[in-house]
Amino acid sequence: MGKEEIKDGMNGSLIRCNAIISYLDEAGATGVSEIAQELDRPKSSVHKYLKTLEFLEFVENDGGVYRLGLRFLEIGGRIRNRNPIFQVARPLADELANDIDEVIFISVKNGNYGVFVYQTNNRYGIENLAPLGERFYLHQNAAGKAMLAECSKNEIDQFISKSNLPPAMEKTTTDPNQLRTELNRIRDEGYSVGKGERFEGIRAISAAIPDGESGAIGALSVVVPDSGPVANKLESKSSEAVMRTANEISLALKYDE
Numbered sequence: 001m002g003k004e005e006i007k008d009g010m011n012g013s014l015i016r017c018n019a020i021i022s023y024l025d026e027a028g029a030t031g032v033s034e035i036a037q038e039l040d041r042p043k044s045s046v047h048k049y050l051k052t053l054e055f056l057e058f059v060e061n062d063g064g065v066y067r068l069g070l071r072f073l074e075i076g077g078r079i080r081n082r083n084p085i086f087q088v089a090r091p092l093a094d095e096l097a098n099d100i101d102e103v104i105f106i107s108v109k110n111g112n113y114g115v116f117v118y119q120t121n122n123r124y125g126i127e128n129l130a131p132l133g134e135r136f137y138l139h140q141n142a143a144g145k146a147m148l149a150e151c152s153k154n155e156i157d158q159f160i161s162k163s164n165l166p167p168a169m170e171k172t173t174t175d176p177n178q179l180r181t182e183l184n185r186i187r188d189e190g191y192s193v194g195k196g197e198r199f200e201g202i203r204a205i206s207a208a209i210p211d212g213e214s215g216a217i218g219a220l221s222v223v224v225p226d227s228g229p230v231a232n233k234l235e236s237k238s239s240e241a242v243m244r245t246a247n248e249i250s251l252a253l254k255y256d257e
Contacts, residue, residue, distance in 0.1 A: 016041065020049050021068065024059065029067040076133055083108060085209055085218035086117050088256060089249045093220060096245045097121040100238055102222050105130065105204075107143040109217040112163050114144040124225055129199045139179055140168040142194030142206035143219035149186040150208045150217050156183065168198040190243045193235065196226055203231045205238050207246035211253045220246045 006012045019039055024030065027038075032050060036043040050066050053059035057071045080086055089106045097104045097120045106118040113135040119127055138144035138159060148156060165174045173179050186192045194204045203226040209218035222238040224230045 016045075017049050017053070020046065021053070021058070024066060024068050029062070029065045031064055031066065035066075080117050080132070083117065084214065084253060084256070085211060085216060085249070088252045089209060089218060089220065090118055092245050092249050092252070093118060094120050096220070096222075096241060100222070100241055102224060102238065103127075105143065105221040105223055107147070107206075107219045107221065109138070109147045109219075110135065112138060112159055114138055114141075114147055114219065124223075126199075126202065126223065126225075129202065130223075136168070136198055137163050137166060139163070139165050139174075140172050141198040142192040142204040143221045145173075145179075145182060145186060145194070146192040146206040146208040146219045146221075147217045149183040149192065150210050156180070169196055169200060171196045173197065191239050201226050203234055205234055205242055207243045209246050209249045209253075211250065213254060218249075220249065 006015050016039075020035060023035055023038055027034070032043055032047050035041075035050075036046045039046065050059055050061070054061050054066075058069050060067050060069045085108050086106060093104045093106055101121070101123065103119065103121050103123055103126060105116055107114045107116055109115075114137075116130050116132055116134050116136075119130065119132065136144055138148040148159065151159070160176045160179065165172075165176065165179065167174050173182060182192070191205055191207045194202075194206070196202060202223060204221045204223045206219045206221040209220055211217065220242055222234065222242050224234055
């Protein structure tokens with residue numbers, strides 16, 4: 001990973017602390033020496049950061065082996081539960097899951113990313129592919145493209161410029177012109193379809209949840225294995241239902257007091 005880039009106006013200590021947290025997130029349980037070597041930092045400095053994070057309960061220490069603590073989950077859970085789109089969408093997503101007996105995801109837009117905030121009906125055992133809280137670039141799956149299609153031309157151009165459209169899988173859309181064409185189609189049809197663009201063997205259909213009051217954007221997705229009759233019937237079975245439910249959520253957000 002190497003040393004972190006610290007730009008003018010930024011707090012270097014926080015940048016270095018974030019690098020340690022990010023490394024622990026990727027590597028799992030590990031020791032001071034491994035972190036110091038990977039980040040090209042003195043062991044004494046890394047140890048101080050870890051001891052501070054341990055004191056704050058963001059890191060757990062098991063005999064010199066450090067791992068991230070559940071404090072992150074505690075805070076993340078509260079952030080998720082305060083999100084208006086999640087609050088309104090959750091019961092309607094549960095209803096949709098019961099009606100069509102399929103896996104439903106709720107995502108919310110967060111800058112250039114989407115974030116999975118809820119999943120119900122683990123019919124196919126795919127919940128581990130998309131853990132709650134995982135972020136994804138907006139062009140990398142159906143939910144992200146549904147949300148991106150709600151953005152202005154200027155916002156889309158900025159997203160393409162800043163993200164550079166990195167691939168998640170071979171099927172991920174990485175050509176700007178192709179992406180713009182797909183977004184136009186999504187606006188016309190009212191939903192997006194993803195086939196193995198972020199996770200191999202997964203197909204999804206998504207509709208955006210625009211919150212006209214706050215400007216926030218979410219997405220409601222139906223997710224199935226990308227093979228067999230269930231995949232072939234996804235659009236005919238679920239497109240109207242997912243668009244209807246997403247519209248109900250948007251209306252509820254508009255009139256929610």
